[in-house]
Amino acid sequence: MKLVILGSGSYSGTPKPLCSCENCSRARINPLLRRTRFSLYFEKTLVDPSPDLHYHLERLNGKVERVFITHAHFDHIAGFPELQVFRELDVYSHGQGVETAKRLASLFLGGASPERRAWRYHEIPFNEWIEVKNMSVFHFRTVHQPIENAGGFVFDVKGKRIAVTGDTGPEILDDKEAVKAMEGAELLIAEMTHREAIPKAHLGVKEAIELAKKVGASYTLFAHISHSNHTHEVLEKKIREAGIRGEVARDFTWVEV
């Protein structure tokens, strides 16, 4: 199975307009260092319709049949109306994610299921495995203040497990149920937003590495990287030195599991 990180950045992307930090300055020169907002695609499944979704879909040129939304922050959901190119769509999230997606579709597309389209919304519970088409999905809650509801997912596709942390505070390290669901996954996609963790909001480099060690996935991709984090090569060095099998994602990093 092939997966692609469509966007590897956090809410402001890299370069962030008007920012002259090292990452932003370099990304203006080298397109390989640009980071659009986080999104993941595999098997006609999209995780998080980022505000850069049009750019992602234009390049991916693949069909989306279902979309999972980790939470209703701008950088993870604002691209939802871009899915209008698809006639049929199943949308999965917690209540707040589903309601926000419906509202965006109503505001911009004239209805939650726009004309001539069959869009179905599914509110899915936390801490339960559910069956979706040809996969099982475990939805776990993360601490990500100030938003009320945020989650991550473990997808079991034909016996291969893909874990996605979504945005999360370092509290996830002590969440036994979430760690257990992710444990031994073929692929972990962990957020690594900042240099230093922000309690109850985001992981830092150290915590993301610690989580990767706890989960012990066959391969780990670190994503949702802020412009203010270390440079790509410094992050790569840190994960190599920690002995992690994995890499720091770029936009359109493909992996095969």
Ligand SMILES: [Zn+2]
């Ligand atoms: Zn985010």
Ligand SMILES: [Zn+2]
């Ligand atoms: Zn910057």
Ligand SMILES: [Zn+2]
């Ligand atoms: Zn967020």
